[in-house]
Structures are given as C-alpha cells and as structure tokens.
Amino acid sequence: MPSAPAGTLYRGREGMWSWVAHRVTGVLIFFFLLVHVLDTALVRVSPEAYNAVIGTYQTPVMGLGEAGLVAAIVFHAFNGIRIILVDFWAKGPRYQRTMLWIVMGLLVVTMAGFLPRHLMNVFGGGH
Amino acid sequence: MATSTRTSSSLAAPRSRSVGRGTTRGNYELYSWVFMRASGVVLVVLVFAHLFVNLMVGDGVKAIDFAFVGGKWASPFWQIWDLLMLWLAMIHGTNGVRTIINDYAERDGTRLVLKLALYTAFVVVTVLGTLVIFTFDPCPADAPANLLASFCTA
Numbered sequence: 281m282p283s284a285p286a287g288t289l290y291r292g293r294e295g296m297w298s299w300v301a302h303r304v305t306g307v308l309i310f311f312f313l314l315v316h317v318l319d320t321a322l323v324r325v326s327p328e329a330y331n332a333v334i335g336t337y338q339t340p341v342m343g344l345g346e347a348g349l350v351a352a353i354v355f356h357a358f359n360g361i362r363i364i365l366v367d368f369w370a371k372g373p374r375y376q377r378t379m380l381w382i383v384m385g386l387l388v389v390t391m392a393g394f395l396p397r398h399l400m401n402v403f404g405g406g407h
Numbered sequence: 408m409a410t411s412t413r414t415s416s417s418l419a420a421p422r423s424r425s426v427g428r429g430t431t432r433g434n435y436e437l438y439s440w441v442f443m444r445a446s447g448v449v450l451v452v453l454v455f456a457h458l459f460v461n462l463m464v465g466d467g468v469k470a471i472d473f474a475f476v477g478g479k480w481a482s483p484f485w486q487i488w489d490l491l492m493l494w495l496a497m498i499h500g501t502n503g504v505r506t507i508i509n510d511y512a513e514r515d516g517t518r519l520v521l522k523l524a525l526y527t528a529f530v531v532v533t534v535l536g537t538l539v540i541f542t543f544d545p546c547p548a549d550a551p552a553n554l555l556a557s558f559c560t561a
Contacts, residue, residue: 303507310500314528317493317536320476324539327473327547327554338469346468350458357455360447367444394463401467 294377302359305352312349343402347395354390358383439502446495453492477545477556486540493536501529 319337322330336342362379366372372379462468479485504525512518546559 303503306500306503307507310504313496313500314532317532317539321535321539323473323476323543327550330473330476331554334471337471343468346462350462353454353458357447357451360444361451364444364447394458397463398467401462401469 294380298359298362298380298383302356302363305356308352309349309356338402340402343398346402347391347398350394350398351387351391354394355383355387358386443499443502446499450492450495450499453488453495457488457492473550473554474556476543477559480540480543481545481556481558490537490540493540494533497529497533497536501525 319333320330322333337346359380362376362383365379366376461471480489505522508518508521508525512521546555552560
C-alpha cells in the first residue's frame with residue numbers, strides 16, 4: 281500500500297466520512313428494497329399472507345428499525361443532492377464541507393418531524 | 408502496468424478515449440454517472456412522498472394492510488408512481504452496489520460471482536415487482552370481505 285499523500289482535500293475529513301456514510305446507507309437501503317419488494321409481492325399470494333408479514337413491520341423492534349431506515353434514506357437523499365451540487369455547481373467543491381453540515385441539519389429537522397409521529401404510531405396504544 | 412507490443416505508429420495520443428483498454432466500452436461509465444444523479448433527484452421526490460403517505464398520514468405503519476395496498480393500487484396514479492420508483496430504485500441501487508463490488512472485490516472471480524448474484528437479484532426482484540403491480544387484484548373473490556378495501560363490497 282502506498283502511503284497517503286499529504287494535504288489531500290478529502291482523506292480522513294468530512295468529505296471522506298460523508299462518502300463512507302453514503303455507501304453504507306446506500307447498501308443498507310438497497311438490501312431493504314429487495315426485502316420490501318418481496319414482502320409486498322405477498323399481496324399476490326393472499327390477504328392473510330400479506331397481513332401476517334406486514335404485521336411484523338408494526339412491532340416495536342421493527343418500528344425502531346424503520347426509524348433507522350428512514351434516517352438512512354433521508355441522509356442518502358440530502359447528501360446525494362450535496363454530491364450533485366459539488367459536481368455541477370461552480371462553487372460546490374468550495375462549500376462541500378458547509379453543505380455537509382446543512383445536510384446534517386436538514387436530517388435532524390426531518391427526523392424531528394418524522395420520529396414523534398412514527399414512534400407514537402408504533403408505541404401508542406391506539407389499536 | 409500492462410505491457411504493449413504495439414508499434415509507436417499505433418500508439419494513441421495522450422488522454423484519447425479508451426484505445427487499447429479492453430475493459431472500457433464506449434461511454435458506459437459516463438452514462439452511469441449521469442444516471443445516478445438524474446435518477447437520484449427523481450427518487451428523492453418519489454421516495455419522500457412514498458414515506459409520507461405510508462408512514463406519516465393517518466396511523467402510519469400501523470394502518471398498512473392488504474386493504475391499504477388495495478386502495479392505493481386501485482388507482483393508476485399509484486401504480487405508475489410505484490412502478491417508476493421500483494425501476495429507478497432498482498437500477499440506481501444495483502449500479503451503486505456494482506460500483507462497490509468493483510472497488511472492493513479485487514479478484515476477477517470474486518467480482519464475477521458477486522455481480523452475477525447482483526444482476527440475478529435485480530432481474531428477479533424487478534420483474535416480480537412489476538408483475539405484482541399490474542396483476543394485483545384488490546378484491547380477490549375467495550378472500551374474507553373484512554380484509555379487503557371498502558370499495559370491494561360497495
């Protein structure tokens with residue numbers, strides 16, 4: 281392995297870690313997508329089969345998993361827009377670090393809107 | 408570095424496109440790069456609306472059952488929405504994982520096996536999902552009425 285060149289723009293800093301997080305969230309979302317198409321396909325088997333499997337999505341453990349999945353999707357979405365701006369906006373590379381903190385801020389705001397609602401649906405005693 | 412036996416008269420000019428590089432065909436990687444960005448923008452809209460309608464409106468995930476899906480796919484709007492989301496997400500995700508396999512799987516055999524598994528999963532899941540959206544019957548005749556959308560018995 282060659283040693284790392286000194287003074288790179290990205291290595292070990294926000295740029296690299298956002299790239300790592302983009303890959304990790306992307307793979308996570310992709311594997312959920314495969315499972316999600318398969319579970320939805322059960323509507324072609326019978327209403328009972330679909331309801332039995334979708335019922336497992338409504339348990340507390342899966343509810344927390346869904347919260348994590350939504351957080352991964354929201355990060356991947358906003359960071360993807362940041363990547364597009366880095367690529368196509370003339371000032372994008374200069375503001376890539378600032379834009380990452382905007383992405384993280386938007387992630388927090390979006391999750392603040394989503395989490396209370398979702399957790400009340402999952403843990404609330406309305407059913 | 409690959410060794411070349413070509414004579415100097417056949418050497419390509421510096422940075423000319425993909426001469427003598429058998430693994431590069433045309434502009435495939437450029438189109439792939441553009442597709443990731445274009446599909447990504449569309450997917451943000453498709454997926455955010457999908458999450459909002461299914462997880463935020465009403466009782467969220469607790470309200471999802473066969474009748475809920477039947478109610479959505481009775482409308483061509485949601486059929487097309489979900490079809491577009493399925494295809495764009497599957498191509499976007501498959502292409503992303505393909506990039507990751509190319510980056511981390513160093514042996515040719517490993518890359519081949521992983522990509523075969525990836526492309527098999529792509530075809531199976533995309534075809535299955537497409538068939539489900541368009542062959543779905545929201546009101547199957549032999550199913551209990553209390554499990555179906557209200558319009559089935561109306």
